[in-house]
Amino acid sequence: MTLPRRTHPRPLDIAHGRVDLTHGGGGRAMAQLVEELFIAAFDNEALNQRNDQAAFDVPAGRMVMTTDGYVISPLFFPGGDIGSLAVHGTVNDVAMAGAVPMSLSAGFIIEEGFPLADLQRIVASMAQASRQAGVPVVTGDTKVVEKGKGDGIFITTAGIGMVPPGVAISGDRARPGDAILISGTMGDHGIAVMSQRESLGFETAILSDSAALHTMVAAMVAVVPGIHVLRDPTRGGLAATLNEIASQSGVGMLIEEALVPVRPEVRGACELLGLDPLYVANEGKLICICAEADAEALLAVMRAHPLGGDAARIGGCRDDSHHFVQMRTQMGGMRVVDWLAGEQLPRIC
Amino acid sequence: MCLALPALVTELLPDDSAKVNLGGIAKTVSLALVSGVAVGDYVIVHVGYALSVIDPEEAARTLALFAELDQFEAEPA
Amino acid sequence: MKYIDEFRDGAVAHSIATAIAAEVDPARAYHIMEFCGGHTHAISRYGLEDLLPANIRMIHGPGCPVCVLPVGRIDAAIWLARQDGVTLCTYGDMLRVPGSRRLSLLKAKAEGCDIRMVYSTLDALKLAQSLPQRQVVFFAIGFETTTPPTAVAIKQAQALNLGNFSVFCNHVLTPSAITQILDSPEVRELGTVKLDAFIGPAHVSTIIGSRPYEYFAEEYQRPVVIAGFEPLDVMQAVRMLVRQINQGRFEVENEFSRAVTRDGNEKAKALVAEMFELRRAFEWRGLGLVPYSALRLKAPYAAWDAERRWDVPQDSPPDNKACECGAILRGVKKPIDCKLFGTVCTPENPMGSCMVSAEGACAAHWTYGRFRDVEKSE
Numbered sequence A: 001m002t003l004p005r006r007t008h009p010r011p012l013d014i015a016h017g018r019v020d021l022t023h024g025g026g027g028r029a030m031a032q033l034v035e036e037l038f039i040a041a042f043d044n045e046a047l048n049q050r051n052d053q054a055a056f057d058v059p060a061g062r063m064v065m066t067t068d069g070y071v072i073s074p075l076f077f078p079g080g081d082i083g084s085l086a087v088h089g090t091v092n093d094v095a096m097a098g099a100v101p102m103s104l105s106a107g108f109i110i111e112e113g114f115p116l117a118d119l120q121r122i123v124a125s126m127a128q129a130s131r132q133a134g135v136p137v138v139t140g141d142t143k144v145v146e147k148g149k150g151d152g153i154f155i156t157t158a159g160i161g162m163v164p165p166g167v168a169i170s171g172d173r174a175r176p177g178d179a180i181l182i183s184g185t186m187g188d189h190g191i192a193v194m195s196q197r198e199s200l201g202f203e204t205a206i207l208s209d210s211a212a213l214h215t216m217v218a219a220m221v222a223v224v225p226g227i228h229v230l231r232d233p234t235r236g237g238l239a240a241t242l243n244e245i246a247s248q249s250g251v252g253m254l255i256e257e258a259l260v261p262v263r264p265e266v267r268g269a270c271e272l273l274g275l276d277p278l279y280v281a282n283e284g285k286l287i288c289i290c291a292e293a294d295a296e297a298l299l300a301v302m303r304a305h306p307l308g309g310d311a312a313r314i315g316g317c318r319d320d321s322h323h324f325v326q327m328r329t330q331m332g333g334m335r336v337v338d339w340l341a342g343e344q345l346p347r348i349c
Numbered sequence B: 001m002c003l004a005l006p007a008l009v010t011e012l013l014p015d016d017s018a019k020v021n022l023g024g025i026a027k028t029v030s031l032a033l034v035s036g037v038a039v040g041d042y043v044i045v046h047v048g049y050a051l052s053v054i055d056p057e058e059a060a061r062t063l064a065l066f067a068e069l070d071q072f073e074a075e076p077a
Numbered sequence C: 001m002k003y004i005d006e007f008r009d010g011a012v013a014h015s016i017a018t019a020i021a022a023e024v025d026p027a028r029a030y031h032i033m034e035f036c037g038g039h040t041h042a043i044s045r046y047g048l049e050d051l052l053p054a055n056i057r058m059i060h061g062p063g064c065p066v067c068v069l070p071v072g073r074i075d076a077a078i079w080l081a082r083q084d085g086v087t088l089c090t091y092g093d094m095l096r097v098p099g100s101r102r103l104s105l106l107k108a109k110a111e112g113c114d115i116r117m118v119y120s121t122l123d124a125l126k127l128a129q130s131l132p133q134r135q136v137v138f139f140a141i142g143f144e145t146t147t148p149p150t151a152v153a154i155k156q157a158q159a160l161n162l163g164n165f166s167v168f169c170n171h172v173l174t175p176s177a178i179t180q181i182l183d184s185p186e187v188r189e190l191g192t193v194k195l196d197a198f199i200g201p202a203h204v205s206t207i208i209g210s211r212p213y214e215y216f217a218e219e220y221q222r223p224v225v226i227a228g229f230e231p232l233d234v235m236q237a238v239r240m241l242v243r244q245i246n247q248g249r250f251e252v253e254n255e256f257s258r259a260v261t262r263d264g265n266e267k268a269k270a271l272v273a274e275m276f277e278l279r280r281a282f283e284w285r286g287l288g289l290v291p292y293s294a295l296r297l298k299a300p301y302a303a304w305d306a307e308r309r310w311d312v313p314q315d316s317p318p319d320n321k322a323c324e325c326g327a328i329l330r331g332v333k334k335p336i337d338c339k340l341f342g343t344v345c346t347p348e349n350p351m352g353s354c355m356v357s358a359e360g361a362c363a364a365h366w367t368y369g370r371f372r373d374v375e376k377s378e
Helices: A028-042 A082-095 A116-133 A188-196 A214-223 A237-249 A264-273 A292-304 B056-067 C010-023 C037-045 C071-082 C105-111 C121-130 C147-159 C174-183 C203-208 C213-220 C231-247 C266-275 C299-304 C325-329 C361-369 C371-377
Strands: A062-070 A100-111 A137-145 A153-163 A179-182 A229-231 A252-256 A287-290 A312-318 A325-328 A334-336 B004-013 B017-022 B025-030 B042-046 B049-053 C030-036 C056-063 C086-090 C114-117 C135-142 C165-171 C197-200 C224-226 C252-254 C276-278 C281-284 C288-291 C295-297
Touching (some): A028 A116, A028 A137, A082 A100, A082 A214, A188 A264, A214 A292, A229 A237, A237 A287, A237 A325, A264 B017, A264 B025, A287 A292, A292 A312, A334 C361, B017 B042, B025 B042, B042 C203, B049 C203, B056 C231, C030 C037, C037 C056, C037 C231, C037 C361, C056 C325, C071 C105, C071 C135, C105 C114, C147 C165, C147 C299, C165 C295, C165 C299, C174 C203, C174 C288, C197 C213, C197 C231, C203 C266, C224 C231, C266 C276, C295 C299, C325 C361, C361 C371
Parallel strands (some): A100 A137, A252 A325, C030 C056, C030 C197, C086 C135, C135 C165, C224 C252
Antiparallel strands (some): A179 A287, A179 A312, B004 B017, B004 B042, B017 B025, B042 B049, C276 C295, C281 C288
16 A cells, blocks of 8 residues: 655644635645545555546456436435445446446535545545445545535546446346346335434434445346346336336336335335335345346346345336336235326435 | 324333334324323324324224125114 | 234235125215325225226315415415515425416425425424524414324414414314315206215324214215225225115214224314314315315414414415316316326426325326326227
C-alpha cells in the first residue's frame, strides 16, 4: 500500500472538521482531501497514479458501460449507506447485462458544511464494498457546492464490464412461455430506508438487502449463457420492473402472489404504511427471465449462492397484446399489477 | 385512509400510550381512545391511535362461521 | 400476522364462494353497495369479483373521505398553506388531489409552501411544539374513524396551552351519506340505481357501533352487514346479505363482531360529542349540499379552529364538466362510463378525486381491474 503523500502540514481533522468551499477549489485543500480521504481509502494502482483519468488495457470483446446517480436520503440506513449503495448499484447495472464488472468511477458533489466524519464513513464503506466485490474505483472527482444547494452529498458513478461470448441479455428478449424467476425476498431495501425516517418511528431494524450480484450472475451465465432477461427491481419494485420488461418485449405476464417471497417484518411494515411489497425498492435482488427448460437449473444456481437462498419461480410470460402484468391473488382472484403512479418515497435509491 | 390494523400490545407506556407489535414491527400508539387495555390484547390501530380492542372469542366465532357451509343462521347484530 | 392472515386464507375464500354460488337465486340479480373505500380497495386488490357469481353486482359507494371532499375545500387548504407563517400538516392521501386550476397540495409544496405529510395528529402537535414561530394547521379529513384522533390532538393542545396549533376541520358523517344515496332520485324514484343491500364500513363502525344502521335497515328496508376489511370478511358479508335478501329480511348484522359492538366506542364518541357540533350543511363532491353531515369545533374550542383564526375562503367551484366522479360516487355510473377515464384521467394525471385516492373507484379499477374491460370488449 502506498502511503498518502502529505500535501499539507496538518492532517485533516476528521473528528470535527467540515467540508468547505476550498475543498472543491482545486487547490491544496482539495488535494489534501483527495489524498487523505479518497485515495487512502480506495487505494488501487490506477487511482494511485493520481491522474485525472485512469488508463488500462481493455480485453477484446463486448463492453458494457453504465452510469448512476445516488441521492438517497437518509445517507445512513440499516444495512448500508449511500457509499455502499453506490458501489452495489453500479456493479449490479453492469452485471444485469451478464457482464463481468471491471472498474468504477465515482464523482462526489458535497455540500459546504458536510461533516468530514460522515464523509470518511461513507468513503470507507464504499471502499469496503468495492474491495469485497473485487471492482476498484479507478478514478473520481470532487466538487463542493454552497450550503443549501445540495442535500449533504450526491454521488455519481460509472461502471464498465465485459460481456462473455454467447451472452445476449436484454429487456426485449422475454418470450411467451418463458419462466419468471426472482432471487429472493421483495421490499427489504425500501422498508429499511423508510424505517429510518423520523415520522415512521419503527423500532425494529429491517436491513437493506444492498449487495453486489455479479458473482451470482456469473454463476448463472456459466450454466445458462442463453438467459433472456436480467434486471434488478430497484425503484418502483418488482411491479415497475416487470412492466418495463413486458412493454420492452411486447409480452404479457402472469405471476402468483403466493409465490412471491416477502419477509414477515416487511409485510408488517407494508401493512402499517398501506404499501404493496411489489412496489417497494430492492437493491440486492434480480429478476431472471429464461426459457422454461432452463428455469430449474437457474433456480438451483441461485439457491446455492449466498445471495439467492430464497430464489423462487413466481410465474411466466404469455401472449398479450396489451402487455398486462397480471397476478393471481392469494384469494384466487385476478388483478393487474400496474406501474406505480407518481413517487412513493422521496429518494430511496 | 381506512388503514387500520390489529396489533399486539407488548408494553404499556406512561402518557396513555403503548408499544404494539405487528408482524415483527414495533410501534408506539396512543391509548387515549380506549380503556382497560392490557399487555397481550390485540388492538385496532388507526393513524397512531388504538381504536378498539379485538375480542378473541368473537374472532374465533367469525372464523368458525366462515367454515360452516349450509346452515341457516339468522342472527341479527 | 394474527387477525390478518387467518382472514386471508385462499382456501376458505373458495369455500365461501362455493356457498354463495349455492345460495344465490339464479333468476335474480343482487345489487350490493360497499359503502367504504377500504372495501372497494379490498375487492379490487384481491380480485374478489372473480370469486362471486355473475348475478352479484358490487356497486362502489362514496365512503372515501378523500373522494368526497369538494374542490373548494382543497383550494381552501392550499390558501391556508399560502398564508404567512403557516405550516400545513396533512395525511398523505390528500397530497395529490387536484383542486381548482389543477393545483394540489403537492404542487403548492413545490412552489414553496410549507406542507408536511404526517401519519398522525400527534405528529402535527409535536411539530407545533417544536416550531413555536410557525402556525401549524392540521388538515383534518375523514369519517367517524378519524375524528376522535383529531379530538385528542385538540384536547392535548388545550392542555399544553398551545397557541400555534389549529385544525381545518372537514370531518364528515357516514349515516348522512348513506341517507343521501338512499334518498337520491336515482335510487328512490327512478330506480336507475338498484340497491338491494349495504356492506357497512368496518372501522367507522368500531366507533359508532352497529346501532346507527338500524334506522336504514328499517326505514329503507334494506339489509346491512357490517364487515371487516379482510377479503374473507367481505366474502362472508356478501354471503350473509344474499341470505337476507333471499329471505326477505332487512336487518343489521355484524360480521366484524371481533371489533364492533352495538354501541361502539363510548369513550371516543363522548370526546367527539364534547368538542364537535354539526354543521347545518356541508358540500360533498358528487352529492351536493348534505344537511347535518359534517362537523365543526364547538365554541369553547374556537381557538383551535383554523376557520375562525383565518378568514378561509368558502368558495364552491364546480367540478370539471366531463368528470363523472359525482355520478360514480353515487353508484350511478362506473369508471368506464366516464369519458376521461384512462384517456386524460389516469393515476399519473388525475382529474378528479376518484382517481387520486387509492380507494377511489376509478383508481381501484385502473390499478387492479382494467384488464376486465379489455376482456369484455374482446
